[in-house]
Amino acid sequence: MGDVIPLIIDCIKSAASTIKNSSDRAKKGIFALVAVVAILASLSFTGTRIAYKVDYSGSNIATVSSKKQFNDAIELVAQMVEGDDVASTVEEPRFSATVVLGDDINNTQEVANAIIDNTDEIVAATVIKVDDSVVARGEKEMVDTLISTRLNSFNCNEGVCTSRFVRDVKYEDGYFIKSELDTKASIEGVVNSLGVVTEMRKTTDIIVPYKSTIEKTNEQIVGYSKVTVTGVSGVNRVTQDVVMVNGEVQSCVEISNEVVVAPVNEVVVKGTARTLASAKQKQQAHSAGFAFPLPSGSWQVSAYYGDGRGHKAVDLRAKSGTSIFAVADGTVIQSGWNGNYGYCVTIEHDDGTRTLYAHARQLCCNVGERVSQGEVIALVGTTGQSTGNHLHFEVIINGRNVDPAPYINLD
Ligand SMILES: [Zn+2]
Known part of the structure; x- marks a missing residue:
């Protein structure tokens, strides 16, 4: 009800002035005063009140109880947004008085959020910290894409990969002044210089060649050679944990090595006799x-x-x-x-x-x-x-x- 009292005072002053300056208009003035008081009484009685719609950057973004509330919201914006002189990025709003139900007035935080959402110069951004030092800041979506591209750049199709950076890389989301963000090229340069550890569990089927056994027989002439058992290659399924840094294998540990198909060794009979x-x-x-x-x-x-x-x-x-x-x-x-x-x-x-x-x-x-x-x-x-x-x-x-x-x- 803070704004209602000055409004009433304004009305009384206006009425008094009317009475004082023109006795012809006195009745009208008194009537106006009575009307205003009646309106206020009615507002108070119905739970409605006078407020201001905030027209900001071409659209109605909130309803505030007073211009001061809007100024409080700007202070909140300055706290929420990182950057120099955040308040100067907030555009001049236009207020229009309105009658609303008390519940329809936005709280200051909501107003601050609406200002942020509707100010082109304020954007959601991500700060990249490497070993706790800020190395870049950029629009959130772009940073997410660049980070994800870098992390996945050494993945291969041979197995399930998980990636992380070699150094301690953290991200902090917040609101920033657009013009104070780094360019895409500069963020890309920073991100792409970060070493990536890729860990992969890889399963490979390895052909195990069959061995050949020679059986000598004195019942055949030298030069005689006959395969009596046909060789069949085997298959081993090998699972390995592979660790790579920037795509170069650092370690490869075998987790399992299972025989899928056992090889069948070839047998070749060769003659040793010079005559039969x-x-x-x-x-x-x-x-x-x-x-x-x-x-x-x-x-x-x-x-x-x-x-x-x-x-x-x-x-x-x-x-x-x-x-x-x-x-x-x-x-x-x-x-x-x-x-x-x-x-x-x-x-x-x-x-x-x-x-x-x-x-x-x-x-x-x-x-x-x-x-x-x-x-x-x-x-x-x-x-x-x-x-x-x-x-x-x-x-x-x-x-x-x-x-x-x-x-x-x-x-
Ligand atoms: Zn011959």
């Missing part, structure tokens, strides 16, 4: 008394007989031009080009056994010629179907190939 000839066959072969077809120390076996490829000979690797000898006396029944054999010599020995020498570079005998054991019949080469200089040596009995190894003492 029986003891009797070997004895027979030795008794043929063949000499070795190449000079001592000039050769190496590169393939044995029946090594899984259906190879019906022994291959002896030697330098191009190495002498090839007749393994026993006999008659040359073939000496010339022979398809895949390339340049090839076949000798028939006295008991009907034939020996064949293939891939020669040069032939040194003619068909029909009688040759002696140890005589040079050709020179090593790589003609025909051949991948390197070698002698392909066959022994044929009754038109069938037999293992040459025991005949030239390779068993």
Whole structure:
């Protein structure tokens, strides 16, 4: 009711003046006074009262009981808003008297809030503090976005990430004078210079390659190789806690390592035998008394007989031009080009056994010629179907190939 009393006094003064200055108007003045008193009495009786609507920055923002209440609200604004001379940012309001119910008058805090909400120069902002020192202040939404972008910038898709700053970073929300805030570029510079710790729990499936076991068998020729158990790779699921600073891994601790699929190891059987000839066959072969077809120390076996490829000979690797000898006396029944054999010599020995020498570079005998054991019949080469200089040596009995190894003492 603080404003009502001056209003009444104003009315009484006005009425008195009217009576004093113009007796003609006295009645009207007295009538006016009575009317005002009646209005006031009626206001008081109905619980209504006179107040002021505050027109601020183009809109009606509050209803105050007095202009003083508005000034009190400005003081409150100055306390709520950080900055120099906050009061000067508050615009000049326009008051219009009104009659309201007592409840419709805003309290001072509400008025202060309304002033803040409607003053363009006052904004909600966030202060960033690093180790308790203010490093930047900016509009709340922008700061939130920049902070969140920085914190998430080292996340990766491999697991669930949580991020924090290396240093102690705190945020304080408040109201500030817009022109006293830092620019976006400057805040971005500050935020992006802060180190980020990213912690991640990462689960990865790792392929575990199968191992290969070699089983040797004397029941197969050297060169024989067969996979008897097919290898299957396994899968391990590894969970790790990874700590990164600015995306660089600082530590990686394995939390669990679980076998999802156990690997199946491969088994490969390899032959070690140089011949599969029986003891009797070997004895027979030795008794043929063949000499070795190449000079001592000039050769190496590169393939044995029946090594899984259906190879019906022994291959002896030697330098191009190495002498090839007749393994026993006999008659040359073939000496010339022979398809895949390339340049090839076949000798028939006295008991009907034939020996064949293939891939020669040069032939040194003619068909029909009688040759002696140890005589040079050709020179090593790589003609025909051949991948390197070698002698392909066959022994044929009754038109069938037999293992040459025991005949030239390779068993
Ligand atoms: Zn061969």
